[in-house]
Amino acid sequence: MKVLIVYPKVEETFWSFKYALKIVRRKAAFPPLGALTVAAMLPAHWEKRVVDMNVRNLREKDIKWADYVFISAMIAQQKSAREVVNWCKELGTKIVGGGPLFFSYSADFSDMDHIVVGEGEAILPRFIEDLENGVAEHFYISKEHPPLQQSPVPEWNLIKFKDYATMSIQYSRGCPYNCEFCDIIVMNGRVPRTKSNDQIITELEALYKRGWKGSVFIVDDNFIGNKKKVKGLLREVITWQEEHKRPFAFFTEASVDLAEDPELMNLMVEAGFNKVFLGLETPAVESLKECGKKQNLKRNLSESVHIIQKHGLNVMGGFIIGFDNDPMDIFQRQVDFIQNNGVVTAMIGLLTALPGTRLYQRLQQEGRLLFKSSGNNTDISGSLNFIPKMDRECILKGYQWVMDTLYSP
Template sequence: MKVLLVNPEFPETYWSFRHALPFEGKRSVFPPLSLMTVSSLLPKKVERRLVDLNVQSLKKSHLEWADMVFITGMLAQKKSLHEVVKQATALGKKIVLGGPYVTSTIEELPHADHIFQGEAETTLPEFFTDLDRGEAKRVYKALERPPMSISPTPDFDIVDLKRYSCMSVQYSRGCPFSCEFCDIIEIYGRVPRTKSNHQILTEFDELNRRGWRGPVFIVDDNFIGNKKNVRQLMPELVDWQKRHGHPFSLLTEASLNLADDDELLNNMRDAGFRRVFLGIETPVEESLVEAQKPQNRGNLLESVKKIQSYGMEVMGGFIVGFDNDPEDIFERQIEFIRESAIPLAMVGMLNALPDTQLWRRLEREGRLLGEDATGNNTISTLNFVTKMDPARLIAGYEGIMKTIYKPRAYYQRALDSLKRTATETKEPTPYNLLDEIKLGVIDGERKEFWRFFIQALRKHHDRMTESLRLAAMGYHFRKLNDSYDTVNSET
């Protein structure tokens, strides 16, 4: 049997970094970890190939080769997913769908011979057993969430590592918190499950053996969700990095209460964590209460500064559109982002994702507009009736984006972040200094770039590659804003 694994294309989003990648000579940020894991779950007798539409086109010959086409996808990938299904169906191929979009959407799914809902570590082997018996079902859904101990090492050989900016591994699934708008706890549960230390370090070994050097993203939605297990992992991770000469710089996502744990912060610094994404959401206490985020109480600004003091650049997620947002929410978000020195700030409008607590509350209140979310909260769309006037909300949101990604404002945050995240450990990086300097030629805001370049060279001369990475990211966000402005003006 021949199985073609297809990862649909992502649209331009905060996380795509599409406009920054050319300076690095890469096609996409992350490889499709979910399909690499699925590949490792396939029976050995199955021939398999993977096509990632974020780095290459799907050709007719790819589909003609296959007996079955496995397609995954997140909500943001749904448009591309539907197109892949259409092409494969036209050639009479068996279609197998899975992933977060398939699991949680309220929309009618495209044609599929088999559908997998939830995690596949137990259901995929069951499917192939049924298939051999001629008894394959249309829908497979795990009766319970599988332990991470049975999740295999991803198939790193099925992708061309050189096409990607960053490698991905997963340590845990689930989050102990109960944020109202979050779908992670609905899909993966509130009891974080982790891999063993041996499992995750084996994945590090595999990447190291293949010659990967540079960033590795631990993709957990909350890396510190199971603090007990993380504390047991960290000494071994620190030791692994030391023994191998620190080949990887690490980044992950965590809850803001990371700032409360000095020992963990110290271990993360020693292990080579250089960036962490925090769901800060809002500086407004009433909106945090509404969102059910008790982990974000206290002095948020000081928490960010503390994490930065351990050498970790903070990336932040922010939301406007809560019921309790005051009229000056937009100015307060801008001020907080500036004072916290967060260069990469993902600001979005609140959207109700299917089957979340927020979705269910709005449904009870009769406020849903009957539309699924787009999966991209950085565009000016709403799928529920907001308390604030929608026109005011959209205009305020767009004002935030235009303000924080103005070149001078962005570059100043980048310089402030570099100052706060000083570290003695040099970060392994694939960036080419000459490629990055091209930004000073092609960018219409090149005057601000050179102003930033000179200041970075004077104050952070030992971190110039990192400085130029931040410059390329700023260029991406400005181009992203420009594209959204074009779309909004046309609609």
């Protein structure tokens, strides 16, 4: 069996770092971690190749080589994914889809041969068995959240490290919080599941042995979801870093209650973390209450940011505009918060209702949904996909002003 795993082109978003990549002379910010992990789950006797379309163009001969093209995609890749599907169909190559895009919009890709929805460790073994026996069904779904001890080391040999600005690993899935707009908890659950410490050390060794030195992004949506376990991991990472002359600088995403745990912050810095992305969302308290962001209400947000910074971690922040309870001065308040608190990198997006989220369900019940999201919350035409309480034109103009104010030279 010859399998080509395609990671479609990502539309220009905050996370694509298009212009910064030119400075560091890299083709993409992050490797296709999900695709490489899926590759490691496929039978060893299968021939496997990966094409990351953010690094190079997909070619006709790539598709013709394969018996099956597996597409691993997020919502922000839906346009490119559709182009790949159409091309494969023209060439008569069978297609398998998996990942968040197909979790949310499987109906839009019903012309694919097979769609596999759910966490790979839970659903792929059955699909692979059926495929090898010639009885594969069109649609597979699993809502199981399997132990991550089943997750293999990604097949790093399928990519070229020199194409990427940073490498990525995953420690946990799931988040204990219940933010109204978040689809991560819909896909991965609210009970954080972690890999073992040995697994992570093995993954660091794999990167190190292939010659990687530099930045490593731990992709967890909330790295500190299980604080007790993560402290144990960090102690082992500290030892590993010291034994290997500290080859890696880490960054990750975490909830703002990181500020309440000095021991955890100190361990992160000692392990080699130098920055953390926080879902700060908004300085408007009523909007935080609206979206259920309780962890941001435990203490003053500015104070939390300063505490984390004082412990040696630069703060990157995610911010959202478009909540029902946003006041008319929210645009100025967002700018003031970011500038006054030294947030080194700010991702400001428009509120977007993604399928399966509590926000989507509420807006659907209220008859306020307008169109399908593009998956890029910085895209004025593809986000704010509902009727807002504030005048829509006012929000869009205010959002543009925020972006111009923060990012203009």
